[in-house]
Amino acid sequence: MVPRREHEVIGNIDRDPVALLKQSSEGRVPKLIPLRYGRMIASPFTFFRGSAIIQAHDLAGTRHSGVIHQICGDCHLSNFGGFATPERALLFDVNDFDETSPGPWEWDVKRLVASFVVAARHFRHGSVAADEMVRHVVSSYRDRMAEYAEMGILDTWYDRITFERLLDNASDPDVQKRIRRAMDRAAERTHEALLPKLGIREGEGDRWRILDAPPAIFHVRGEQTLFDPDDDWLGVDDPAAIVNKCFGDYTATLAPDRRQLLSHFKLHDMAFKVVGVGSVGTRCLIQLMIDTHGKPLFLQVKEASKSVVARYFKSPSVAHEGRRVVDGQRLMQAASDLFLGWSKGPFGRHFYIRQLRDMKFSADLELMDTNLLNFYARVCGWVLARAHAKAGGLAAEISGYLGTSDRIADALVIYANAYADQVERDYEIFVDACRSGRLEARTDTDMAADFRV
Structure with a gap:
């Protein structure tokens, strides 16, 4: 010692x-x-x-x-x-x-x-x-x-x-x-407060779309995408099927009551959202979901790769980096996000999912x-x-x-x-x-x- x-x-x-x-x-x-x-x-x-x-x-x-x-x-x-x-x-x-x-x-x-x-x-x-x-x-x-x-x-x-x-x-x-x-x-930082800032209602219907604001927010397959044409994500023939498969895998990591809760929401749109400093460039998405009463839920899908700690300190091998994040968060936090779970993308990338904003905030250090x-x-x-x-x-x-x-x-x-x-x-x-x-x-x-x- x-x-x-x-x-x-x-x-x-x-x-x-x-x-x-x-x-x-x-x-x-x-x-x-x-x-x-x-x-x-x-x-x-x-x-x-x-x-x-x-x-x-x-x-x-x-x-x-x-x-x-x-x-x-x-x-x-x-x-x-x-x-x-x-x-x-x-x-x-x-x-x-x-x-x-x-x-x-x-x-x-x-x-x-x-x-x-x-x-x-x-x-x-x-x-x-x-x-x-x-x-x-x-x-x-x-x-x-x-x-x-x-x-x-x-x-x-x-x-x-x-x-x-x-x-x-x-x-x-x-x-x-x-x-x-x-x-x-914190009390003001809700999904409902975020919806008019990030989304817009399409036409006269009930469909919502996430607004593009590149480079921070953009649709992966949109006109303002920052993905290269040869990126594997752009080569997917049926992206909707992939999203449904990944979302199903994610919900399987949740407790049954939380799966039931999510079943009341329907996916309206998904876009890429750049976050933070150290995470910039990793594949991070937001999903806009709406319930039967027109109330929103924003989920954040974040890519998880090998921990910098694991790169330099020998530890047991990890089968899923998204699960590593979720398990670590649940173990260390006093209470964790209601919708915290993990999934795998179409080309083997690992992700974890949580709410984008639910009374979350950081201190204004300056x-x-x-x-x-x-x-x-x-x-x-x-x-x-x-x-x-x-x-x-x-x-x-x-x-x-x-x-x-x-x-x-x-x-x-x-x-x-x-x-x-x-x-x-x-x-x-x-x-x-x-x-x-x-x-x-x-x-x-x-x-x-x-x-x-």
């Missing part, structure tokens, strides 16, 4: 970050890869968000604690957020599991603390504030893990971090005000002052401790390793700052590669201009 002070080491940085990014872009829609890089080039922080493969590579060159269980794999501070449970309670939790896989618990903690330093530098909060945020993450994770170590496993599984609990833990009136505002915003970011850091540490305690059932082992002193926090402050320095160096290499033509980067605005008349 590695001594806690050795967590200062940032790992194996003898690599080419551009080559790793190219590796992670393989298999994506070719015309969208420049958009991925265009979103990443905005700042070292967006670069960090889109380059999970690089840190996974680097962490593989470090010694680990020996405590292994399901981890998030891409645990940066923007991958936490609020969402509604099937019972309509509003929770705060980890909300991105594309890279989930068995791994050392500290890989999640290290990505999280590094993200706070990278973000603090980007938002110009200063080095002292950045160090304080890291300490808040680590001390919260340590103290909450000690609490979970004393709880029965059933109590750990039942534990939920609701917004009401966040209010109880916020003594600052301004922080309480922000939490209440977030709750109000609007947070240092006081609010410190509170957010404590909450993220708490959330991650709960997720790890539930996923592994090893809270006592992790808590024993962490101890009660600040030794692990001291080590991770050094790690986070050193790794943020490395991110900035990698970012400069990435920018130079884009300028030299080794990589092509295009912004959303640049690509949208291609479709203007």
Whole structure:
């Protein structure tokens, strides 16, 4: 078991970050890869968000604690957020599991603390504030893990971090005000509110169509598609039959009551929707479904490929990458999406499916002052401790390793700052590669201009 002070080491940085990014872009829609890089080039922080493969590579060159269980794999501070449970309670939790896989618990903690330093530098909060945020993450994770170590496993599984609990833990009136505002915003983020923004009723009938807004949203077989003519998806003779087959396979992964619920909805349209930073170029679709009362349901279909954690940390082989994401999410979250399931595409690609928007939102980091970011850091540490305690059932082992002193926090402050320095160096290499033509980067605005008349 590695001594806690050795967590200062940032790992194996003898690599080419551009080559790793190219590796992670393989298999994506070719015309969208420049958009991925265009979103990443905005700042070292967006670069960090889109380059999970690089840190996974680097962490593989470090010694680990020996405590292994399901981890998030891409645990940066923007991958936490609020969402509604099937019972309509509003929770705060980890909300991105594309890279989930068995791994050392500290890989999640290290990505999280590094993200706070990278973000603090980007938002110009200063080095002292950045160090304080890291300490808040680590001390919260340590103290909450000690609490979970004393709880029965059933109590750990039942534990939920609701917004009401966040209010109880916020003594600052301004922080309480922000939490209440977030709750109000979440309540407005419904399928019905999204329908007039993304869809239009065709003619005088009841049929709805998703609006094209390339490069972010477009129909795969439409006039504004970004798919190459020789793409295998465009060679399918009967796409409707394929969609029906994939949807049937997906519903088979749901509980019977949820299959019954979905049976009340009819598919009206499907389109490609570019999401996030790291996922740009992977095959991500949205399905617009309408029930018998004309009420909408948007489902998101996301491609799942091999986890960056699994690329660099030996774990059992996975038969279906979509199921890997679903199983990891169900294991780590306090409650998961009502319609979370998986399916396989016509050419062997793996997908998972969930609701596109159901009271889901992420924090506006650029609007947070240092006081609010410190509170957010404590909450993220708490959330991650709960997720790890539930996923592994090893809270006592992790808590024993962490101890009660600040030794692990001291080590991770050094790690986070050193790794943020490395991110900035990698970012400069990435920018130079884009300028030299080794990589092509295009912004959303640049690509949208291609479709203007």
